[in-house]
Amino acid sequence: MTKLEDHLEGIINIFHQYSARLRHHDTLIKRELKQLITKELPNTLQNTKDQATVDKIFQELDTDEDGQVTFEEFIVLVSRVLKTAHDNIHKE
Template sequence: MSQLQNAMIILVKTFNDYARKEGKKDMLNKGEVKTLLEKELLLQEAKNPGEVDKFIKNLDRDSDSEVDFSEFMVLVARLACMIHDFSKK
C-alpha cells in the first residue's frame, strides 16, 4: 500500500473510531468531537464546551449539530493546508 493510501485509511479509521463510541455510529456528536479534538489534535480549547460548540458550528454545514465524514474532511483539509503552509517556510 502506498503512503497516500495509508494516510487516507488512517483518516477513515480515526473518524470511525470516534464516531462509533456512542449515538449514531456514523456521526460525531458533541462529546465525540470533544474527545477527538483533545486526543488527536491535543487542543486545550476542547476543555471549554463553548469552544467545542463553535467548532461544531463551523464544520456542521447541514446544521444537524453533528459532524459527518465529509464535514470531518473539511477540518482535515484546513489543518493539512496549515501544515503545508508551515512546510514551505
C-alpha cells in the same frame, strides 16, 4: 497500499474510532468531536479543551445543522488542519 493510501485509511479509522456505534456509524456528536480533537490534534488545534472553541468548530463543521458531523463535514476540518500544517512547514 501506498503511503498516501495508508494515511487516508488512517483518517477514516480515526473518525470511526470516535463515532458511536449506537447511532449511524458515520457521524460524530459534539462530545465525540471534542474527544477526537482533544486526543488526536492537541498540538495542532489550540484551546481544544475549551468548550467554546469546540462549540465553534462543531458549528462550523455541522453545515446541515442536524447536530451531527458527518464524515464529509469532518474532512473539511482535516483539510483546514492539513493546509495550516503545510503553511507552517513553509514558514520554517
